Amino acid sequence: MSWYVIVVVFANALMVTCDVTSTVEPKQRALGDSRHALHVPSASRAPSTPITIPPAPNTIPPAPQRSDPSATTSTEPPAASQPAVTDPPAALPSAPTPTFPATPLPSAPSRDQPLTPAIALAHPASNIPPSPNFLGACGSTTYSDSFNCVWDVVTAFDNARSAEGLPSMVLPTNWASLTPTKQIFVTTNLERTARGLAPVSALSTALDAAAAMAGAVNADPIPPAGFPWTDVASNWAGPVGNPLEAMYYWMYDDGFGSSNVDCSLADLAACWEHRQNVLAPLACNLCVMGGAFVTTSEGTISVTELIVETTGPLTTDFTWAQEEPYFS
Secondary structure (H helix, E strand, O other): OOOEEOOEOOOOOOOOOOEEOOOOOOOOOOOOOOOOEOEOOOOOOOOOOOOOOOOOOEOOOOOOOOOOOOOOOOOOOOOOOOOOOOOOOOOOOOOOOOOOOOOOOOOOOOOOOOOOHHHHOOOOOOOOOOOOOOHHHHOOOOOOOOHHHHHHHHHHHHHHHHOOOOOOOOOOOOHHHOOHHHHHHHHHHHHHHOOOOOOOOEEEHHHHHHHHHHHHOOOOOOOOOOOOOOEEEEEEEEOOOOHHHHHHHHHHOOOOOOOOOOOEOOEHHHOOHHHHHHOOOOOOOOEEEEEEEEEOOOOOEEEEEEEEEOOOOOOEEEEHHHHHHHHO
16 A cells, blocks of 8 residues: 655645545555645635536547647737735744755757656756746636736746756647646646656546545545556645646745745655656556646635556546647
């Protein structure tokens, strides 16, 4: 029996913790033992209508190997920015801030030159706060896919990626028409393939449902009973107005001194575990995921993802092969 615990906290808000386990006996492989929550500074919250995503079953094709997608960004007209209200910063330990050895990073790789595994899995030497700060443009009480929001978050990704020698993030041409759950799936694969890792093959209908149930109560998702899996990793974040925001914090602002309060001098192993989950080095003989962008009973936004190596068979509702044409 393997246990995985993932908690995510943004900007000094309430922490939520969830134990991750399964009734299925897994292959013994550790993807990180996360005990942290991610909570983002938020404006005053008002209930909003939950987002529902009707499934459309497909079959899973072989996982494509694409390392550097390219396309254009959404062209939705600009929307007025919503200023975020931040909470007072939490007191950090008085001991000196630890230093993390930085892995040497190469210059930007070409399309045919994926990063080596050691470079792909390296984390930043320190947190990279978003620049520009996209919280005001995206809000946190309702889903936002405005031009200003998407532009600010992608620009922040590009600035953070440059420190790793990675190419800029380029969204697919159909980004604005994707549901939030599909956007979580696509963003996860953009971060994986940019580092030479295998993309997740598809969204699993069963895992989408599990992610939505966990998100509704601000918890990390776990595979449903009876779902066949050998490796699993999951993340939760909230409240945010766009899946891109959650991915940014998981990937670039998750170390010591960030909103990841379990990353401390007493538990440095908890630092960067959200990033480790996104970049889980799965074999991807058949890896799928579930995602959810839902409104909780308190009226806040919750984002979850659940990445699984499985043996199948299973029903899917969206595949990476379906999305690939929109990167050309």
